[in-house]
Amino acid sequence: DTEVTQTPKHLVMGMTNKKSLKCEQHMGHRAMYWYKQKAKKPPELMFVYSYEKLSINESVPSRFSPECPNSSLLNLHLHALQPEDSALYLCASSQDPATSGANVLTFGAGSRLTVL
Amino acid sequence: DAKTTQPPSMDCAEGRAANLPCNHSTISGNEYVYWYRQIHSQGPQYIIHGLKNNETNEMASLIITEDRKSSTLILPHATLRDTAVYYCIVRGVGDSGGSNYKLTFGKGTLLTVNP
Numbered sequence: 606d607t608e609v610t611q612t613p614k615h616l617v618m619g620m621t622n623k624k625s626l627k628c629e630q631h632m633g634h635r636a637m638y639w640y641k642q643k644a645k646k647p648p649e650l651m652f653v654y655s656y657e658k659l660s661i662n663e664s665v666p667s668r669f670s671p672e673c674p675n676s677s678l679l680n681l682h683l684h685a686l687q688p689e690d691s692a693l694y695l696c697a698s699s700q701d702p703a704t705s706g707a708n709v710l711t712f713g714a715g716s717r718l719t720v721l
Numbered sequence: 722d723a724k725t726t727q728p729p730s731m732d733c734a735e736g737r738a739a740n741l742p743c744n745h746s747t748i749s750g751n752e753y754v755y756w757y758r759q760i761h762s763q764g765p766q767y768i769i770h771g772l773k774n775n776e777t778n779e780m781a782s783l784i785i786t787e788d789r790k791s792s793t794l795i796l797p798h799a800t801l802r803d804t805a806v807y808y809c810i811v812r813g814v815g816d817s818g819g820s821n822y823k824l825t826f827g828k829g830t831l832l833t834v835n836p
Contacts (some may be wrong), residue, residue, distance in 0.1 A: 609764075636822055638822070647808065647826035647827060647828055647829060648759075648765060648826050649826075650823060650825065653822040655822060660822055661822060661823060693762075695764050695765070697765075701821075702821040702822065707755075707770055708770075708812050708821075708822070708824045709755075709770070710757075710765070710767060710824060712764030712766065714763055714764050715763070715764050
């Protein structure tokens with residue numbers, strides 16, 4: 606299995622809702638990432654988990670809450686979002702760059718979020 | 722990480738080679754050059770990476786100048802499906818630590834392959 610699977614593909618939520626985005630990989634990768642991408646902009650890093658521990662939080666607002674239940678799963682819990690949070694949310698995974706010698710990320714197809 | 726400069730857009734005729742340039746004049750000795758691409762509404766896709774030597778795989782070739790200050794990604798026979806935004810990223814790999822995982826995307830080059 607060489608894929609990163611993201612669900613749902615599309616999500617519409619109100620500003621008072623609580624929802625979650627899910628990401629799964631079975632490549633044995635020990636690093637997992639969340640990126641956010643606004644229209645016509647490059648992906649922006651949000652969070653990185655390495656060996657199931659949060660390694661990087663790019664000063665993301667607390668209304669986004671990541672969770673890594675195990676080495677294959679990554680969740681992004683959403684609560685009290687704003688319309689400007691509408692974007693494509695991309696999950697990725699990789700081997701540890703320090704051991705593999707390279708930053709080769711495998712991305713999922715993304716979850717397109719619309720906040721009303 | 723070294724900054725990269727890419728043209729915002731390029732055109733290529735189908736079947737011809739697409740040569741995408743990237744300038745990275747401040748690259749340091751332990752930094753790799755990576756290329757990713759993103760087809761519309763899909764997640765980015767890894768293409769190739771290199772340190773000093775030219776590299777080739779089933780998708781593309783990467784030519785790095787001797788002084789490493791610039792590189793060119795070559796798609797030998799571009800097809801319509803190669804229309805995408807191509808990102809050149811320079812990144813070093815150090816000791817274990819959070820910063821190793823930080824892959825930052827610039828604006829990239831929109832390559833349009835025309836029939």
